[in-house]
Amino acid sequence: MLQEIPTITPSLREARACVLETGRLTLRKPVLADVAAIASLANDRRVVEMTRRMPFPYTRDDAARFVGSLAHGHETVFLIEAEDFVPVGIVGVDWSNRDAPEIGYWLGVQHWGRGYATEAARAVIDFTFEEYAINQMVSAARVINPASRNVLEKCGFQWTGVELHRMEAISSSTPVDCFRLTRGVWSSLKSWGTTRRSR
Template identity: 45%
Template structure:
């Protein structure tokens, strides 16, 4: 039997992945209130208010740790820089999604966090596979997934992006332990 930690902290060379807390609300709202971030996600609204950040933190606290785990990505010098989450969403394997605040793009934080999350999922959750997707017009996210060991499946799904208010093509990928 696998014992699920209530609030694990996953550490990397530069980052700590931990549960978001009430003290993170203002920072989350400031980073996430960026149309270019929100439009590359399915679920994130834009604008993203302090109330949205509060609701997000409360929803994460209420997650079933056996089927979902959301981590705040915290940099050792910069504080919170983004979010990464793993969740069951109807696929055969849990799905992973992430975003990084614009001031921190291009520094490898998404890849570092994603690699740590895959290790955690394989050890802490005993998962042998994860799935992910990126919008067809976001090849940078595809490169992050590839660097973390995800492979393209050839499947393209249509998904509704809240921030775009429209259906968007999502290129599907899989990671195998």
């Protein structure tokens, strides 16, 4: 049975502890031992300028604050690990809008172009629709970021328009393409693969 849309409840804390496995990736909750790896991957202007809330430069202190905030925030976040458990990026769901949780992701530049973002996003989309009684998910990508838009389209997201979003790294608002994925569309695309999970 699907769970209610989460607030800060035991069910959401359990979700944060969940481990997802795909064909090539392992997705798990970031811990303080990951701070150095996260900072190393994120401290690149090409990464943070495509995200909404990440500063530049991105330091170990920023990574530590991010990991520490996960125990109390409204997000379900996974560290993405590739073969040999090498960290490659982050994917997560922001539950600030309970009716339309927002998926976001980023990868270290050296891991771009390998399909990791699509694989990780699909795993988290599956987990979210399978675990929670939601009817849609949303996401956004800067209009100058065709790679991110391509990931969303491969996951079934449909374009809904352009908005201005504030980006911390550039200290300004910038146009973003907005997308929505409904449960119905997700169900029709579910043949993209299987995600294994463990707790």
